[in-house]
Every structure is written in structure tokens, then in C-alpha cells.
Amino acid sequence: MENPVITFILLLWTLAKICFYNFLGFIDNIIPGEWKPKKDVSKDIVLITGGGSGIGRLMSLSFAELGATVIIWDINNETAQGVVKEIRGAGGKAYSYVVDCCDNEAVYKTADKVREDIGHVTILINNAGIVSGKKLLQCPDRLIKKTMDVNVNAHFWTLKAFLPNMLEKNQGHIVTIASLAGHLGVSGLVDYCASKFAAVGLDDALYHELQYTGKSGVKCTVVCPFYIKTGMFDGVKAKRAIMVDILEPEYAVERIMLAIRTNQRVLILPRSLYFFPGLKNLWNPKAVMAFCDLNGSQQMMETYSGRQKQD
Ligand SMILES: NC(=O)c1ccc[n+]([C@@H]2O[C@H](COP(=O)([O-])OP(=O)(O)OC[C@H]3O[C@@H](n4cnc5c(N)ncnc54)[C@H](O)[C@@H]3O)[C@@H](O)[C@H]2O)c1
Numbered sequence: 001m002e003n004p005v006i007t008f009i010l011l012l013w014t015l016a017k018i019c020f021y022n023f024l025g026f027i028d029n030i031i032p033g034e035w036k037p038k039k040d041v042s043k044d045i046v047l048i049t050g051g052g053s054g055i056g057r058l059m060s061l062s063f064a065e066l067g068a069t070v071i072i073w074d075i076n077n078e079t080a081q082g083v084v085k086e087i088r089g090a091g092g093k094a095y096s097y098v099v100d101c102c103d104n105e106a107v108y109k110t111a112d113k114v115r116e117d118i119g120h121v122t123i124l125i126n127n128a129g130i131v132s133g134k135k136l137l138q139c140p141d142r143l144i145k146k147t148m149d150v151n152v153n154a155h156f157w158t159l160k161a162f163l164p165n166m167l168e169k170n171q172g173h174i175v176t177i178a179s180l181a182g183h184l185g186v187s188g189l190v191d192y193c194a195s196k197f198a199a200v201g202l203d204d205a206l207y208h209e210l211q212y213t214g215k216s217g218v219k220c221t222v223v224c225p226f227y228i229k230t231g232m233f234d235g236v237k238a239k240r241a242i243m244v245d246i247l248e249p250e251y252a253v254e255r256i257m258l259a260i261r262t263n264q265r266v267l268i269l270p271r272s273l274y275f276f277p278g279l280k281n282l283w284n285p286k287a288v289m290a291f292c293d294l295n296g297s298q299q300m301m302e303t304y305s306g307r308q309k310q311d
């Protein structure tokens with residue numbers, strides 16, 4: 001048995017650390033990101049899954065503009081090639097590979113090719129994602145499996161491919177594009193929420209594993225935005241815009257870039273919902289429903305149409 005006096009002192013010491021870090025965190029949160037020192041990414045090799053469209057495309061353009069070498073992984077050759085052309089046209093460095101991120105063997109094979117062609121990836125952005133947009137019992141098994149495969153399982157394969165070199169150097173950055181749906185269950189998004197909660201959990205545990213094993217040089221950022229106007233959630237409408245509205249992709253990506261470049265741990269978008277994931281777990285479930293009802297977040301999927309082509 002440990003001496004109770006030692007246990008007591010340890011308790012006080014832990015309490016002091018909790019207060020200290022929460023205070024630091026609070027100060028860090030009120031300082032605008034624009035004022036913080038931003039890391040130089042001009043020597044980075046950034047791999048963005050799903051970089052051919054939506055916020056993946058905008059992140060690719062932003063990183064290229066900052067001088068980074070951008071590698072786009074997408075199942076859609078045409079759009080990925082389009083973004084590469086756009087970047088090269090503006091004088092940037094970009095490459096694209098056609099790969100289905102759900103296919104672990106294809107991920108490993110393409111990762112080898114990337115290392116051969118370009119070099120070691122220093123920033124990995126797990127961004128590719130899909131949504132079935134169907135109520136649970138209307139959702140075919142195939143789509144449920146696919147949603148879990150793209151939105152979370154694929155992260156394991158890309159991590160296994162690119163984390164070893166980051167660990168070796170104790171340097172690098174893993175960015176998980178999750179969603180607010182990774183903190184709040186939403187009607188009409190049962191499979192999607194499950195996959196995003198899983199992605200949030202993956203990031204959290206990975207962060208702890210890196211800290212615990214002395215690899216804190218590898219940074220983790222998890223991004224949890226509300227709906228963004230990219231086409232992925234076409235048709236979704238808020239009953240009224242109180243506190244939040246559907247986000248503009250340019251704004252979302254501006255915040256994401258800032259979070260990555262300042263090594264921010266968690267990014268919730270919009271800011272007005274910053275405390276919601278924490279508060280939600282303390283609240284009574286009916287209180288959570290009442291809050292969501294303000295702008296009808298549980299009804300928002302009713303008008304979902306999505307993109308024309310759906311797979
Ligand atoms: N749009 C939103 O409202 C919103 C909100 C919160 C979070 N997110 C998340 O942000 C991420 C990007 O969303 P977006 O709105 O830019 O979507 P998007 O549909 O515009 O882009 C997704 C990209 O991923 C690619 N992709 C899909 N499956 C793939 C696979 N198996 N392998 C490789 N590439 C694949 C697609 O071809 C596409 O280029 C997703 O993870 C999404 O869940 C989006």
C-alpha cells in the first residue's frame with residue numbers, strides 16, 4: 001500500500017496541474033488564432049485523402065499556396081487531376097494518386113509509391129468521407145459498411161502507412177477530419193454519427209498513445225465542423241439560424257489551416273458551439289434535445305438530397 005500522505009500530496013499536485021493546464025488552455029482559447037505563431041509548412045509533404053473535392057480540395061490549394069508539396073489521394077481521378085492542374089497552374093507542387101482508402105492493400109502499395117516518387121509524408125490529413133443520408137432501417141447494409149470503412153477504418157490504414165516514419169523522427173502531424181456529428185447524435189445520420197464518433201475516439205486515443213510513448217513531437221488535430229456547403233449535405237436546411245448556420249467551405253478551411261499551423265488539438269466549428277460537446281455530457285438528454293430544437297438540428301436531414309451520384 002502506498003503511504004496515504006503520499007497519495008494525498010499526489011492528489012493535491014494533480015489538482016494543481018489540472019487548474020494550471022485548464023488556465024493555460026483558457027488563455028490559449030481566448031487568444032485569436034491569427035495572433036499565434038504559425039508553423040512554416042513550405043518543406044512539408046502533405047497528404048490529403050479526398051483532396052479532389054470540397055474542403056479537401058480547398059486544403060490542398062491552401063497548403064500549396066504556402067509552398068508545401070501536396071499529395072492528393074482520391075477515388076475520383078478526374079477531380080483529383082483537376083486540383084493538381086489548378087495547383088501547378090499557380091506554380092505550386094502537387095501530385096495525385098487514384099486510391100480507394102478503404103482498401104488496406106491498395107493504401108500500403110500506394111504509400112510505397114508515394115515514398116518512392118516524392119518522399120516521406122509529414123502531414124497526413126484523413127479527410128475522405130461519405131454520407132448515406134438514410135434513416136437506419138432504410139439504409140442498406142452495403143452503405144452502412146461503406147460509411148464505416150471510409151469515415152473511420154481507412155484512417156487505420158493510412159496511419160499504419162505513414163505514422164512509422166513520423167515516429168522515427170518524432171515529428172509530424174495527423175489531422176482527423178471528423179464532424180460535430182462525432183459528438184452529437186443526429187436523426188437520419190445513425191451510421192454517419194457512429195463513424196464520426198469512432199474517428200473522434202481514434203484521434204483521442206492516438207493522441208494519448210503518442211504522449212504516453214514519448215512521441216509528443218507528432219501532433220494531432222481533430223476537426224469537428226457543423227454542416228459545410230460543399231455539396232456533401234445538399235438539401236440540408238436549418239429551421240432558423242440561431243447561433244449557427246451552414247458554414248461556407250472557405251471559412252471552414254481558413255479555420256482548419258489556422259488550427260493545423262498552430263498545432264491546435266481540437267477544432268470545433270462554429271465557435272459558438274465550442275462548449276457544446278463538453279456540456280452535452282453533463283446535461284439531461286431532454287435538455288440536449290431542447291437545445292437542438294432551437295434551430296431544428298434533428299429535422300435538418302429531412303430535406304437532405306445529397307449529390308446526384310451516390311455510392
Ligand atoms: N460537408 C459537411 O457538411 C461536413 C461537415 C462536417 C464534416 N465533414 C467531413 O469533411 C470531410 C470532407 O467532406 P466534404 O464536404 O469536402 O466532402 P466531398 O464529398 O466534397 O469530398 C469528399 C472526397 O472524398 C473522396 N472519397 C470518397 N470516398 C473515398 C475513398 N474510399 N477513397 C478515397 N477518396 C474517397 C471523394 O471522391 C471526394 O473527393 C468528410 O470527412 C466529411 O465527413 C463534412
Ligand SMILES: *[C@@H]1O[C@H](CO)[C@@H](O)[C@H](O)[C@H]1NC(C)=O
Binds near residue numbers: 077078081098
Ligand atoms: C487519370 O487521368 C490522367 C489524365 O487525366 C491519366 O493520364 C491517368 O492515366 C489516369 N489515371 C488512372 C488511374 O485512371
Ligand SMILES: *[C@@H]1O[C@H](CO)[C@@H](O)[C@H](O)[C@H]1NC(C)=O
Binds near residue numbers: 293300
Ligand atoms: C443547431 O443545429 C445543430 C445541428 O443541426 C446543433 O448542433 C446546434 O446545437 C443547434 N444550435 C442551437 C442553438 O440549437
